Structure formats: C-alpha cells, structure tokens
Amino acid sequence: MPSTAISVTDLSKMYGERAALSHATFEVPLGTVCGFVGPNGSGKTTTMRMLLGLITPSGGTGEILGHSIKHPEKYLPRVGAMIEGPAFYPALSGRENLNYLATLGGFSTDRVQGLLEQVGLGDRAKSKYKTYSLGMKQRLGIAAALLPNPQLLMLDEPTNGLDPEGIQEVRDLLRTLANNGTSVFVSSHLLSELEIISDYLVMLRKGEVVFTGKINDLLHAQQPIIIAKGQSESDLNTLLSIAMSAGHHATIRDGALHVEGPKEWAVILNKVAFDAGITLSQLTPQLPNLEETFFEMTGDK
Ligand code: ATP
Numbered sequence: 001m002p003s004t005a006i007s008v009t010d011l012s013k014m015y016g017e018r019a020a021l022s023h024a025t026f027e028v029p030l031g032t033v034c035g036f037v038g039p040n041g042s043g044k045t046t047t048m049r050m051l052l053g054l055i056t057p058s059g060g061t062g063e064i065l066g067h068s069i070k071h072p073e074k075y076l077p078r079v080g081a082m083i084e085g086p087a088f089y090p091a092l093s094g095r096e097n098l099n100y101l102a103t104l105g106g107f108s109t110d111r112v113q114g115l116l117e118q119v120g121l122g123d124r125a126k127s128k129y130k131t132y133s134l135g136m137k138q139r140l141g142i143a144a145a146l147l148p149n150p151q152l153l154m155l156d157e158p159t160n161g162l163d164p165e166g167i168q169e170v171r172d173l174l175r176t177l178a179n180n181g182t183s184v185f186v187s188s189h190l191l192s193e194l195e196i197i198s199d200y201l202v203m204l205r206k207g208e209v210v211f212t213g214k215i216n217d218l219l220h221a222q223q224p225i226i227i228a229k230g231q232s233e234s235d236l237n238t239l240l241s242i243a244m245s246a247g248h249h250a251t252i253r254d255g256a257l258h259v260e261g262p263k264e265w266a267v268i269l270n271k272v273a274f275d276a277g278i279t280l281s282q283l284t285p286q287l288p289n290l291e292e293t294f295f296e297m298t299g300d301k
Contacts, residue, residue, distance in 0.1 A: 002066030005183035011060035035194035038204030080150035090130035135166025
C-alpha cells in the first residue's frame with residue numbers, strides 16, 4: 001500500500017520553447033484534500049493531464065497510487081477525474097446520464113442512485129440535465145468521477161463559475177469524501193475557495209511550484225503585521241523611521257503604517273512613538289492573511 005496518493009519529481013512539460021510546467025516536485029499524502037492552486041495559465045490543467053496519462057511529460061517522473069504515470073492502466077481504474085468541465089447530454093436526466101456513463105465505463109449502475117444522493121441530487125435525479133444549476137452540474141460531474149469508486153479523485157476547477165452557495169456545496173462534498181478515505185486533489189485559481197477544506201497545498205506560479213506542504217505550515221511561515229496610525233498623517237513618516245531603525249520591514253499604505261513583525265513589538269512601538277511625542281490612534285497586530293500571501297507568492301509582483 002503506497003503512502004502517497006501522488007508523487008511527482010522534476011516533472012516538466014514544454015510546449016515549444018515555453019514551459020507549461022517546469023521541474024515540479026511534490027507529494028500528496030493519501031486520505032487528504034490537497035488544494036492545487038495558482039493563477040490561470042500557471043500549469044494546473046497541464047499537470048493533471050500528465051498525471052492522468054492524457055499527455056506525455058517532457059521530463060521527470062510521477063507516481064499515482066504507487067504506479068508510474070508511464071503506466072496509467074495500472075492506476076486509472078482507481079482514479080476518478082473531472083477535467084475542464086463535465087460533458088453530459090442536456091436532454092437526459094442526471095440519473096440517465098450517469099447510467100449511460102456507468103455502462104460505457106463498465107461500472108455497475110447499482111451505485112448510481114446512491115451517488116446522486118451523495119452529491120445532493122437525489123431528489124432531482126429525474127430532472128433533465130439542462131434544467132440543473134451550475135452547482136448541480138458540477139456536482140453531477142463529481143458523481144460521474146465517483147463512478148469507479150476511486151481511491152483518488154482529481155478535479156480541475158470544480159468551483160469555477162459557482163456562486164458562494166455552490167462553492168460551499170462542492171467544498172462540503174469534497175470534505176466528506178476525504179473524511180471517508182478518498183484522497184482529493186482539487187485545483188482552483190483562488191486559494192480562498194479551497195483554504196477551508198485543504199489539508200495540503202501545492203501552489204504554482206508560472207509553471208513552477210512555489211509552495212508545497214501542509215496549509216498550517218504556510219500560515220506559520222507568514223509574517224504577522226502590526227498596523228499603526230498616529231493622530232495626524234504627518235506622524236506616519238516618523239513611525240516608519242522608528243520601525244525601520246528597529247530592523248522591521250515597514251510601508252505606509254492606506255493612511256497607516258504596516259510593519260512586519262510579531263505582535264509583541266506593538267508594545268515597544270507604542271512606547272517609542274510616545275517618547276517621540278506621538279500618541280497612537282490605532283495599534284493593531286493582525287493575523288496573517290493567507291489570500292494576500294497567495295497573491296504575493298503567485299502574482300507578478
Ligand atoms: P487555466 O486554469 O487557465 O486552465 P492552468 O493553470 O490550468 O490555467 P494550463 O492550462 O496548464 O494552466 O496552461 C499552462 C500554460 O501552458 C499556459 O501558458 C498555456 O497557454 C500553455 N498550454 C497549455 N496547453 C497547451 C498546448 N496544448 N499547446 C501550447 N501551449 C499550451
């Protein structure tokens with residue numbers, strides 16, 4: 001029994017001179033939800049396509065459930081995937097669509113009703129696909145990916161285009177699946193859509209892995225900040241010099257001083273500012289904001 005659902009070493013994909021994925025190395029432990037995040041065009045779909053044996057890597061290796069991606073036939077029967085949106089017949093019901101896909105894939109149709117219930121479509125199973133909301137369509141896509149009773153579920157942007165309620169539905173479903181032992185590898189261009197449910201993260205920027213590990217490690221790696229204001233705008237430059245001469249990275253933004261540093265330093269800032277004749281009107285240590293870190297790590301800045 002392998003300990004990792006996905007293991008990738010130095011994996012690359014070139015399109016001409018351009019690297020869609022460049023020397024990616026990461027591991028996804030079994031039984032977890034791993035968020036695969038990065039802006040549009042950062043290489044998520046390309047990676048998933050290689051992992052599913054749909055395209056050939058230009059270099060590097062990968063293993064899915066302990067088998068090399070050179071032999072997809074060894075693991076694909078235990079992998080469910082939804083890449084680039086589900087394709088269904090609009091005039092058939094959800095149940096008819098799943099029955100058709102089950103027959104086509106050589107799976108039993110006995111599980112279809114159970115799967116429809118699992119994704120919350122039990123009472124709409126007989127409605128035509130074209131009458132489904134976007135969230136229902138995505139959930140039917142996930143049900144289709146679950147037909148093989150997979151050990152690993154790979155979903156490309158399943159929350160794309162969904163309203164907050166639809167995003168919540170998909171999130172709840174993925175968390176429940178992981179709690180029941182399915183490993184989930186799910187991509188999004190927005191960390192906020194996956195942050196709550198992910199145990200692990202693989203973060204891409206322009207085809208390169210910029211973070212891989214437990215989401216908690218990313219939280220801990222972030223610098224806490226202190227936001228401070230004096231009683232007038234003119235105090236800000238003095239506060240900036242105080243912070244910088246104490247060795248902290250600091251900037252003036254939105255009419256306030258933002259200092260990178262632990263919350264304990266706020267007490268010192270207060271005292272030094274007071275000694276310099278400034279009474280602070282705001283002094284707020286802030287918890288790290290994961291979304292800001294994500295944009296900093298994956299953006300062009
Ligand atoms: P999105 O969410 O927009 O699909 P992504 O993170 O999934 O983004 P990819 O679709 O993997 O990114 O694309 C990564 C890069 O590779 C992009 O620059 C894209 O234009 C390029 N690319 C992808 N497929 C091909 C192809 N078949 N031929 C040439 N370039 C490609």
